[in-house]
Amino acid sequence: MLLEVRDLQVEFKTRDGVAKAVNGVNYSVDAGETLAVLGESGSGKSVTAQAVMGILDMPPGRIAGGEILFQGRDLLKLKEDERRKVRGSEMAMIFQDALSSLNPVLSVGDQLSEMFTVHRGMSRKEGRAKAVELMDRVRIPAAKERVGQYPHQFSGGMRQRIMIAMALALEPSLIIADEPTTALDVTVQAQVMDLLAELQRELNMGLILITHDLGVVADVADKIAVMYAGRIVEQAPVHDIYKAPAHPYTKGLLESIPRLDQKGRELYAIKGLPPNLMHIPPGCAFNPRCPMARDVCRSEVPPLFDVAPDRQSACFFWKETLDG
Amino acid sequence: MGRYVIRRLLQMIPVFFGATLLIFLMVNVMGDPIAGLCGDKACDPSTAAQLKKEFGLDKPVWQQYLTYMGNVFTGDFGTAFNGQKVTELMSAAFPVTIRLTIVAILFEIVIGISLGVVTGLRRGRPVDTVVLMLTLVVIAIPVFVTGLLLQLLLGVEWGIVKPTVQPEAPFNELLIPGLVLASVSLAYVTRLTRTSIAENARADYVRTAIAKGLPRRRVITRHLLRNSLIPVVTFIGTDVGALMGGAIVTERIFNIHGVGYQLYQGILRQSTQTVVGFVTVLVLVFLIANLIVDLLYAVLDPRIRYA
Amino acid sequence: MPEPYDDGAIAGTGAGGAMDLAASEATTLERTPGGPQGTGPAEKARSLWSDAWRDLRRNPVFIISSLVILFLVVISLWPSLIASGNPLQCDLAKAQEGSQPGHPFGYNGQGCDVYTRTVYGARTSVTVGVCTTVGVALFGSFVGGLAGFFGGGWDALLSRVTDIFFGIPVVLGGLVFLSVVTSSTVWPVIGFMILLGWPQIARIARGSVITAKQNDYVQAARALGASNSRMLLRHIAPNAVAPVIVVATIALGTYIALEATLSYLGVGLKPPTVSWGIDISAASQYIRNAPHMLLWPAGALAVTVLAFIMLGDAVRDALDPKLR
Numbered sequence: 001m002l003l004e005v006r007d008l009q010v011e012f013k014t015r016d017g018v019a020k021a022v023n024g025v026n027y028s029v030d031a032g033e034t035l036a037v038l039g040e041s042g043s044g045k046s047v048t049a050q051a052v053m054g055i056l057d058m059p060p061g062r063i064a065g066g067e068i069l070f071q072g073r074d075l076l077k078l079k080e081d082e083r084r085k086v087r088g089s090e091m092a093m094i095f096q097d098a099l100s101s102l103n104p105v106l107s108v109g110d111q112l113s114e115m116f117t118v119h120r121g122m123s124r125k126e127g128r129a130k131a132v133e134l135m136d137r138v139r140i141p142a143a144k145e146r147v148g149q150y151p152h153q154f155s156g157g158m159r160q161r162i163m164i165a166m167a168l169a170l171e172p173s174l175i176i177a178d179e180p181t182t183a184l185d186v187t188v189q190a191q192v193m194d195l196l197a198e199l200q201r202e203l204n205m206g207l208i209l210i211t212h213d214l215g216v217v218a219d220v221a222d223k224i225a226v227m228y229a230g231r232i233v234e235q236a237p238v239h240d241i242y243k244a245p246a247h248p249y250t251k252g253l254l255e256s257i258p259r260l261d262q263k264g265r266e267l268y269a270i271k272g273l274p275p276n277l278m279h280i281p282p283g284c285a286f287n288p289r290c291p292m293a294r295d296v297c298r299s300e301v302p303p304l305f306d307v308a309p310d311r312q313s314a315c316f317f318w319k320e321t322l323d324g
Numbered sequence: 325m326g327r328y329v330i331r332r333l334l335q336m337i338p339v340f341f342g343a344t345l346l347i348f349l350m351v352n353v354m355g356d357p358i359a360g361l362c363g364d365k366a367c368d369p370s371t372a373a374q375l376k377k378e379f380g381l382d383k384p385v386w387q388q389y390l391t392y393m394g395n396v397f398t399g400d401f402g403t404a405f406n407g408q409k410v411t412e413l414m415s416a417a418f419p420v421t422i423r424l425t426i427v428a429i430l431f432e433i434v435i436g437i438s439l440g441v442v443t444g445l446r447r448g449r450p451v452d453t454v455v456l457m458l459t460l461v462v463i464a465i466p467v468f469v470t471g472l473l474l475q476l477l478l479g480v481e482w483g484i485v486k487p488t489v490q491p492e493a494p495f496n497e498l499l500i501p502g503l504v505l506a507s508v509s510l511a512y513v514t515r516l517t518r519t520s521i522a523e524n525a526r527a528d529y530v531r532t533a534i535a536k537g538l539p540r541r542r543v544i545t546r547h548l549l550r551n552s553l554i555p556v557v558t559f560i561g562t563d564v565g566a567l568m569g570g571a572i573v574t575e576r577i578f579n580i581h582g583v584g585y586q587l588y589q590g591i592l593r594q595s596t597q598t599v600v601g602f603v604t605v606l607v608l609v610f611l612i613a614n615l616i617v618d619l620l621y622a623v624l625d626p627r628i629r630y631a
Numbered sequence: 632m633p634e635p636y637d638d639g640a641i642a643g644t645g646a647g648g649a650m651d652l653a654a655s656e657a658t659t660l661e662r663t664p665g666g667p668q669g670t671g672p673a674e675k676a677r678s679l680w681s682d683a684w685r686d687l688r689r690n691p692v693f694i695i696s697s698l699v700i701l702f703l704v705v706i707s708l709w710p711s712l713i714a715s716g717n718p719l720q721c722d723l724a725k726a727q728e729g730s731q732p733g734h735p736f737g738y739n740g741q742g743c744d745v746y747t748r749t750v751y752g753a754r755t756s757v758t759v760g761v762c763t764t765v766g767v768a769l770f771g772s773f774v775g776g777l778a779g780f781f782g783g784g785w786d787a788l789l790s791r792v793t794d795i796f797f798g799i800p801v802v803l804g805g806l807v808f809l810s811v812v813t814s815s816t817v818w819p820v821i822g823f824m825i826l827l828g829w830p831q832i833a834r835i836a837r838g839s840v841i842t843a844k845q846n847d848y849v850q851a852a853r854a855l856g857a858s859n860s861r862m863l864l865r866h867i868a869p870n871a872v873a874p875v876i877v878v879a880t881i882a883l884g885t886y887i888a889l890e891a892t893l894s895y896l897g898v899g900l901k902p903p904t905v906s907w908g909i910d911i912s913a914a915s916q917y918i919r920n921a922p923h924m925l926l927w928p929a930g931a932l933a934v935t936v937l938a939f940i941m942l943g944d945a946v947r948d949a950l951d952p953k954l955r
Contacts, residue, residue: 055531055534084538087534087535088535093535100528101531102532103533104529104627105625106547115536166532335791338791339791342794342795342798350804460940461937463885466891466892466911468895565800572896591806603803606800607798607799607800
């Protein structure tokens with residue numbers, strides 16, 4: 001297994017108390033595999049990813065427990081300097097908003113070649129040549145001429161390609177993409193997503209795709225982990241989930257996608273609001289919003305039940321959900 | 325870029341004339357411009373009338389101003405109370421004040437920025453709180469009190485430095501006066517750097533730099549500092565003009581014969597030409613410093629385009 | 632023009648001396664992000680202030696500086712509450728004497744009681760500070776508001792006029808302007824400080840009006856045909872006023888310090904006015920033998936200035952949601 005996250009717990013200290021952002025998350029990705037992590041904002045999907053990358057702001061963040069096994073080593077036990085060498089070269093991250101994620105005062109060439117000069121000890125000139133090569137690879141036209149330009153001089157789609165190029169620079173074995181297409185135009189979204197999927201196949205990388213967009217997921221993911229209030233509530237191969245969700249929350253998410261064949265019908269929305277991470281409801285965190293909630297949901301935290309091989313659901317009534 | 329410079333230069337013209345006219349009017353209100361010319365006594369009426377005619381003081385103020393400005397542009401700043409050319413006074417005074425300003429700016433850069441970076445990266449820790457309080461105290465105490473106290477302690481009580489500065493004003497004697505002159509700005513540079521660093525430290529591109537696996541030092545110097553220092557550099561740039569104008573208090577405390585000293589003398593002796601001349605040059609320095617700062621933006625921040 | 636920074640960080644750096652520096656830190660306020668779309672401006676401004684108030688009530692810096700200022704105001708209104716003597720009643724025989732029973736701060740160069748004079752000096756400083764600030768704030772926001780609101784030619788003209796007054800070094804201007812004044816009241820000093828102080832506020836006000844004007848709800852109000860005066864008063868002013876108040880509060884402290892500096896140079900206030908500036912200036916020639924004469928009024932001055940700066944600082948932090 002390339003990456004295995006085991007029982008990860010992350011807290012944030014705020015002025016009003018401790019926010020439990022991640023409460024025992026388990027997931028894994030293999031080489032060449034794509035895991036989609038799904039959830040609303042505040043569900044802990046990005047925080048988990050940042051913990052894996054080792055870029056959490058600590059403080060206020062704190063890893064309260066768990067393991068992050070990457071190629072067999074527990075990253076949480078590494079020294080910061082060893083950890084740093086893993087970042088960028090063995091695992092890389094693509095962020096949502098390329099404009100703010102790229103340094104506005106350095107040319108894209110400088111930002112790309114930095115990967116080679118710092119991690120590979122190349123000269124500036126070699127790094128520059130590599131930068132042009134990378135820009136070609138992510139199909140930025142006139143790479144040679146544009147390598148000296150600044151991020152604001154590129155279009156949104158081109159900027160995200162540069163982010164992808166930066167992540168791929170050292171051919172890492174794992175890529176984490178945090179909502180890589182959310183900030184882009186719909187037409188550009190597909191192009192960027194296709195490029196990412198193509199390069200992933202080519203380099204046989206593991207990909208963790210963090211998103212709240214179920215449409216993107218269906219095309220590229222192998223398996224899905226759905227997160228709610230810092231926990232994984234359902235985990236399954238992608239087609240199983242679309243066919244029949246085994247958790248009411250997943251079901252709600254799927255039903256809230258607008259569909260052409262149901263034109264005219266009112267759009268479904270999950271009632272209520274995501275929970276306050278400082279006061280997560282007792283029992284199943286989803287119970288106040290769940291149409292199927294019973295007494296047991298309010299008192300006991302549901303464990304992950306095995307629904308099928310490779311498939312789990314954290315719902316006491318997964319059978320009923322699956323059937324109906 | 326070229327067009328922008330020209331536009332800015334054109335904008336400077338009315339500001340320059342407005343500010344100098346304002347000073348010219350103030351000085352004329354200030355009192356009898358020839359009062360100082362006949363020694364300590366008042367001039368007798370006939371001499372006064374003759375002197376007034378000689379200096380063109382019988383004409384309306386606006387005409388006097390135009391004549392004066394005309395002369396200034398040919399390099400003639402007129403004559404001071406003791407018959408010395410104002411330009412001579414300037415060539416003696418400006419080098420001293422410029423040296424003092426350089427010392428002050430160096431203090432701002434070295435101490436101010438370092439403290440700002442250290443506190444900005446340790447926001448909320450004890451070192452941050454202490455430095456922040458210190459900067460407030462420095463800002464709250466008027467410069468002349470800081471100056472007098474430093475002079476008393478370092479110069480008189482402990483004898484570490486000379487309490488006053490010789491007329492030649494070599495750099496080593498200007499260290500303490502330079503620190504005093506810089507003190508308030510230094511506190512602001514610290515606070516500004518701190519705010520800017522702390523704000524940028526949370527920026528997405530810094531997170532990217534960390535995710536790229538760059539060493540912490542490189543993240544800070546190449547990514548964080550480069551962005552955070554843009555407002556600081558511009559603050560220090562505009563401060564050049566302000567420091568030269570504000571040096572008057574420091575120069576008085578340490579008896580430095582710079583611009584402030586000459587101006588003070590000029591005002592005491594009601595020497596119109598000295599006062600207007602020096603202030604004109606200071607306003608010009610201030611305006612040029614501001615222009616350079618504006619142009620610096622383009623160098624420091626590629627996002628800014630001049631149209 | 633480099634607009635993003637034009638009115639912010641360096642707005643206040645011109646005129647030299649103490650007056651101008653407060654602006655450098657008020658910059659963040661001008662970019663205060665808008666609240667959720669659709670809420671009205673007045674409502675937004677109200678919640679901005681009530682949020683700030685909730686924050687301030689718990690902030691020890693705010694509480695302490697408010698108490699100090701309250702104390703200062705009380706003793707400037709009724710100095711005899713804590714000082715029974717007469718600040719002008721002096722006994723040359725006691726000149727320069729140190730602390731003694733009934734006269735804790737000792738005597739000054741003229742044999743006046745330093746304690747009494749320090750207490751009575753508060754009135755002058757508070758008067759100078761408050762009157763200057765009110766004048767500067769009113770005139771500055773008026774000019775800056777007009778420039779920012781109408782833009783175009785008005786803006787160009789008013790901005791140049793602002794630049795002119797900004798281009799004159801404050802202390803030098805004070806020397807020239809005040810050296811002719813023979814009046815021993817505080818008014819010429821206040822008048823002069825307003826004359827050279829208003830550009831600082833004008834720039835802040837212009838900047839925040841321009842920012843407020845670009846907010847969506849203001850654009851919407853314009854599209855709905857709101858009149859100019861209604862726009863300015865109901866939609867723009869409530870949100871533009873916060874940075875002005877913050878900068879003005881901080882500036883109040885610096886005006887008090889400036890008065891002392893001018894008095895030190897011999898052009899500020901003149902006896903028989905009782906002022907910290909005059910006393911510090913007079914004491915400076917005895918600084919070696921009788922430092923107490925300088926330290927008490929200087930200490931009172933520093934605490935006063937500090938209180939206003941810290942109050943302004945605390946209010947700014949509370950109003951800036953980004954720093955929460």
